[in-house]
Structures are given as structure tokens and as C-alpha cells.
Amino acid sequence: MSEAIVQLRGVSKTYTRGKQSVEVLKALDLEVAKGDFLALMGPSGSGKTTLLNLIGGLDQPSKGEVVVAGERIEKLKSSALAAWRARNVGFVFQFYNLMPMLSAQKNVELPLLLTKLSASERARRAQIALTVVGLAERASHKPNELSGGQAQRVAIARALVADPTLLICDEPTGDLDRKTADEILGLLQTLNREHGKTIVMVTHDPKAAEFATHQVHMDKGALAIEPAH
Amino acid sequence: MKYFPLLWATLWRKKTRTWLTLFSLVAAFLLLGLLQAANSVFNTGGQNLGANLLITQARVSFTSPLPLRLLPQIEAVPGIEAVSFSQFFGGVYKDPKNFFPQFAVQPERWLKTFTECTLPAEQAAAWKNSRTAAIAGKQLAERFGWKVGDRIPLVSQIFPKKDGSRAWEFDLVGIFDNTSADSCPRMGNMYVRYDYFDEARLFGQGGAGIYVLRIADPDRAEAIGRQIDQMFENSPDETKTQTEKEFSLNFVRQIGNLSLILNSILGAVFFTILLLTGNTMSQAVRERIPELAVLKTLGFTNGGVLGLVIAESLLLCVIGGLVGMGLANVVMGVLAHAPVRMPPLKADTHVWMIALSSMFGVGLLVGxxxxxxxxRLSIVDGLSGR
Known part of the structure; x- marks a missing residue:
């Protein structure tokens, strides 16, 4: 097995709402190898998105260790964690989460605002990322002028532009028709195979999961089937 | 600067709301500009009034005249270069709306005392030679289109003539101007001859409202004033001597505490603006919770997001403030040339400092x-729209 880029050891996550505590993840262990394309599957409420949030440094575990790209991220303070996310992770969401008032180009440039790159270099890199996802000619369009598939491509370009180690995708095709979904999944597959990006994707859709190299099933906060290596 | 396009785009996310908020800010700062400029005029009343002019009035009130027999004693005080006396005439020209200050003075004394105003020699001679002669400031002459040789009818609200008529007529023989740039703060005044006026008026002969003293050394103003007032202490004609600037301010303060009134109005306006803009900003941010969560996901720190929202609020207030102050300056410019009787308003450094601190203060408070x-937004809660 190649080097693990994600390692979760004994990770638990408990949410407290009022007087009620709900254990969403239960002492979970997981490893994702560098260059893998992992599909996290399972019914609603199984803890997939929570697990994805922990891997992406969007949330902190209640117990356990989360090591991603060689960093114990559960130990990082808020600002260090933000900087770590900017360097290491690209996020793709189900509903694209683009800034509606910015053009596709400016949306893709957003992560680069946190770097010391010049304006022209930011623009150049955003243009390259848009070219990679096949949307260079729609750079000046705003999200409401794009179809769902195009908006998701822009979101993928935004996730790619800072050249992160890991792509985190939360139901990236959940809002798309089959044909468009397959195009997006094909694009993710290309990024994994040809650009070596490690991808962790949450999906309900077994057809979408087929694009991944590995699948992990979750149920009630625990792994139901170990990934095949 | 690299965040400016993001800020600008965010600001105009809801155009109608931004425009409406901007309009309210522009209106508030327009009002602030005008009222603070007025406040400044009242507080610094007559900044260009000569530092070496003192006014001696009756201790009770300047409406009580002082007898002219005090003149030799006042003139004898060391440090005084010239003394003029004047009686407020209180007339209107053709229409009660056309009010402007007129004073009865002695030409020779006026010319020696008010050296910051200049009158051509031949016009000064004409003024001295004719009892019904009068002179007017250039600004006043321009306001009514007067020229030398015009006959000016005035109806005095205070002084009837001995025949009971309140209608007076004067011959305009001279128009005085600034000696140097903006040196003469009396350009809206008219001066008639005291001897003619005193002889013709029905009552009050031998009295003058105030004495105006030109002193050699402005640093001795207080000492000279004290000496004069001590001279007439416990006499039937007790005096109060002050600089012309203090006199002018006290005159304005008779209307009431204008500063308090104006600041109270502004306070109410800005309190409303604070609530209005604060509500708008809160609503704008509430609607953008998922977007802010996305920014944090991309690596923006909590402090970075805080800075972006405050910067957006400041940008909105500064734009509204600058446009409002710009409009206030335009309105002040228009008023300066309008045929209305009011002191010239100007947004000086003090007014701009108040405006700028209000822009930043409101921006910070609402942001x-x-x-x-x-x-404090949690990314997970923000992304799920909670």
C-alpha cells in the first residue's frame, strides 16, 4: 500500500443539542492512501458528511486522532487550521456554493487571495484551472448564468486552483442529472488518474461510487465494510 | 487592495437595498455637513473679526444705549488707537424680508477704526460732506444692485423721525471693500451718519449702542477692557468690554444654545441611521451565512472574515458619507450665492474631522x-444554513 494521506484513529464525534447528546461517529479508524479516489457511502445519518468534515478540517473530533497530509489537524488552532485548509484541501459541495455576485473567474481566484501571488498571476492560474475543467470560455459568466454542471465545474476549478493535496467532495453530483453527473464524475476521475489528486467523495449514488477506486460503507457512525486495498 | 473587488461585489449583492441604505447615509451626512458648518459658524462666530477691536456696551445689555459723554474717558485709556461709536438703526429696505444691519456712525471715526475695510478717498470725502450720505459694503450693494448715487429708502423698526414717520432716505455715496483678502467682515452692512440720524430721531439723542475701540496690542485686550469697565463701575453707565469676537458670539447665543439644538438634531438623525444601517448590515450578513462559511472553508481565518464584514460596513458608510458631504458643499456653494440673509457656511477642517470620524464610527458600530x-460562525453550521 502506498503512503496514507489520511489517517483516522479512534475518532468519535458527539453532537450536543440542548440536553441530548448524539454520537455520530464511534471510535472510527480509517486510512486513505495518497492518490486514492475513495467513495464514502451509506444511508442518511450514517455520519458520512461528519467524517468528511473531520478529514477536511472543518470540524474537530470529540476523541481520537486525525492526521491528514502529515499534520495532526485536531490539535491545530483555528487560524492554523484555516491556513492548513488553504494549503492542503479543496472542497466541492453538492450545491456548488459559489459566490453569486462574482464571475466564474473571480470565484476560482478566491482561494488565491490568501496567497502572495500578484493579481495577474492569480488570474492566470484561475484561467488554467477553468481550462482544466473545460470552462475557459465561460470565465466572465456569473453562477446564475451557468447550468448546474457548469457551476459544479467552476466549483471544482476553485477547489483545484491552489493545487491542494486532497479533494473533498460532498455529494458533488447530488443536484445534477445522470448525464451531467457522469461528466462531473469523469472529470474527478481524470483529476485522480492524470493529476494524482487524492479524492474523498461522499455519495448516495452507487453509480457515482463506481467512478471511485475504493468504496467505504458507513452505518450508524461506523464503517460497515473495510475498504479493499 | 486585493480584497477590494470581493468587497465591492459583496456590497452590491442586493442593489436596491444598498442604494436605499446609501441614500439614507447620504441624507444623514448632507445634514451633518450643513448643520455642523452652521454650528461651526456660530461657535467660531466671526473668525475673521479683528483681534484688535474691542466692543464696549452697557453692562445690562447692548440694547441699552451708552451716553456719548463717555467718549473722552474711553479715548484717554492708553493703548487705544481709535474709537468709533455706533447706533443700530434697525431698518428694512422696501420689504421686511430685506433686512440687513445698518448703523449710525461718525464717518471720521469709522474710517480710523475699521481699517480692514477700505473706502475710496473721494467717496469718503462725499460721506463726510453730506449729512444724508451713507456707505454700503460691496456684498450688500451687489445683493440689491445698488450703485453710488442711488437713493436708499429705509423703514426703521426702532427709530421714528421727529415727525412720527419711520421712513428714512439716504444717499449712497460710497461702497467699501476688503482692504486685503476677506479682511472686512462688515461687507453686508450699511453705515449712515450719526449726526443726521441723531438730530432727526424722535428719542434717544446723545446715546450710542456700542463703542468700538481699535487697540494697538491685541495681547492687552483683556487689560484694557478691564480698565474701561473699572472706570465706569458703580456709575449709572456701567460698561462691559469684550473682544469683537466674544461680542459676536454672545449676540448669536441670545437665540439659544444653538450648538445643543443642532447637535440634538444630528444625534437623533444618526441614532436612526445607526439602527437602519445596523439592521441592513445584520440582514445582509445573515443572508450570506453559507457564503461566509465557504470563505472559511477555503482558508479565510475567523479574523479575516471579521475584517471583511467590517470593511464592507466601513466602505458603505464612507461612500455615503463622502457623497453626502460633497452634496453639502454644493448646497453651501449655492446658498452662498443665494439672495438669502444668512452667514456663509463652509465645511472647514473641524467639520470634515467630525464627518470623517462619524463615517468611521458609524461604519464600525454597525459592522x-x-x-x-x-x-464566531461554525463552518459546519454555516454550510448547513444554521
Missing amino acids: LPPALKAM
């Missing part, structure tokens, strides 16, 4: 609560 909310 801080939503910015803190954005800073």
Missing part, C-alpha cells in the same frame, strides 16, 4: 455585531 457573528 461590528454582524462581523462578530461571522467570526
